Amino acid sequence: MHLAQTLAPYEGSLGDAMRYACHGGKRLRAFLVLEGARLHAVPTAPALDAAAAIEAIHAYSLVHDDLPSMDDDDLRRGLPTVHVKWDEATGILVGDALQSHAFALLAGMELSEARRLSLISGMAQAAGGDGMVLGQALDIAAETAEAPLTLDQIKRLQAKKTGALFEWSATAGAVMAGADPAPLASYAHALGLAFQIADDILDVEGDEAQTGKRVQKDVEAGKATFVSLMGLEAARSAAQSLVKEACDALRPYGADAENLRQAARFVISRQG
Template identity: 85%
Template sequence: MRYACSGGKRLRAFLVLEGARLHDVPLDPALDAAAAIEAIHAYSLVHDDLPSMDDDDLRRGLPTVHVKWNEATGILVGDALQSHAFALLAGANLDGSRRLALIADLARCAGGQGMVLGQALDIAAETADAPLSLDQIKRLQAHKTGALFGWSATAGAVMADADAAPLSAYANALGLAFQIADDILDVEGDEAQTGKRVQKDSQAGKATFVSLMGLEAARTAAQRLVEEACDALRPYGTGAENLRQAARFVISRQG
C-alpha cells in the first residue's frame, strides 16, 4: 500500500487542503480528507494498470504493483486502499452530518456514478464499432477524472457546511483541462518526466482530445478551461491564488 501511494503530484490532496483553508476548516480533518482522496486515487491507478484494464508496467517512474509483485496482489492492494479511504473519513473529527456527507459524496464520485463509470466507458470504447466523439470523450472524462477532482475541490466547503458551487465550477473546468494536458503529454511527453509510458493511446488508435481536435486546438482548449477555472474562484478573491496557480500548473506540467 505504501508503495502504491509513493510519488505522484498529490494534486487532489492539495485541492482538499486549499478548499479547507478557504473555509477555515481545522487541519486534522482536512488532512484526513486529503489522505482519503489520495488513497482512492492510488487504488484507482493500481487497478487501472492491471492486465485486464490498461495493462501498464510503469507508474510514477516505478514498476506497477502487479509487475513488482503479481496480479492478485494488485487487486488486493487496490481493495485495501479503497477501504482505508473510507476508514479515514469515518474517523475524521467532524460533526456527524458533515462526515456522512463526505463519505456519501466520495462513494458517489468514486463508484458507479463517477470514476468507475468513466473507466467502464473507457473499456467499452476499446471494442466499440466507431471511435468516440468529442462529446463522448468529455462525458467519459467528466466521470473518470473529473468526479474525483470535484470531490477534492469541494470537500473543504462540505466540511464547513458552506456553498460549494464556486469550487465545483472550478473543479469541472480543471478536471477537463487536466485530461487534455494528459492527452498532450501522451503525444509529446518524456517518459522520464511523466513516469509512465507515452504515445500509448496514439499507438492503440484510441480517440483522445488531441486526435479529435489537433494538438494546437487542444492546447487552446486547455488554456481556455484554466481561465474558466480561475474565473470561478472570484468569490474568494486573493485567498484562492494557490488554486489559480494549481490550475496553471495543470497545463504547464511535464509529468
C-alpha cells in the same frame, strides 16, 4: 505525509505494497482538499484526513487501472507497477484495501456526523459506478467499439473517470465547513477537463522519463482523444481556455484563492 502515517499499521507484503502504491505523485487532489479547507478555516486534523482519503482512492484507482485486465501498464510514477513488482492478485488486494482505508479515514474524522456522512456519500458517488468506475468502464468499452468516441462522449467519459474525484477534492473543504460548494465545483469541472486534455497532449509530446509512465499509448492504439479529434493546437487552446474558466470561478474568494489559480495553470504546463 499524513497518508503514510495512516498506512503504517498494515502488515506484511500487503502493507508494503499499499505504501508502495501511495508513494510519489503530484498529490494534486490532496492539494485541492487542503486549499479548499484553508479557504473555509477548516481545522487541520479533518483536512488532513480528507486529503489522505482522496489520495488513497486515487492510488487504488491507479493500481487497478494498471492491471493486465485493464490498461496493462508496467510503469507508474517512474517505477514498476504494483502487479509487476508483486503479482496481479496483490494488485487487486492493494486496490481493495486502499479503497476501504479511504472510507475508514472519512468515517473517523473530527467533524459532525452530518458532515462526515456528506463527505462519505459524496466520495462513494464520485468513485463508484456513477463516477470514476463508470468512466473506466466507458474507457474500456471504447477500445473495442466499432466507431471512435465523439468529442461529447469523451467529455462525458472524462467527467466521470477524472472529473468526479477532482470535484470531490475541490469541494471537500466547503462541505467540511458547511459552506456553499458551488464556486469550487465550477472550478473543479474546468480544472478536471483541462487536466485530461493536458494528459492527452503529454501522451503525444511527453517524455517517459518525465511523465513516469508510458507515452504514445493512445496514439499506438488508435484511441480517440482530445488531441486526435481536435488537433494538437486546438486542444492546447481549449485547455488554456478551461484554465481561465477555472480561475474565473474563484472570484468569490478573491486573492485568498491564488494557490488554486496557480494549480490550474500548473495543470497545463506540467511535464509529467
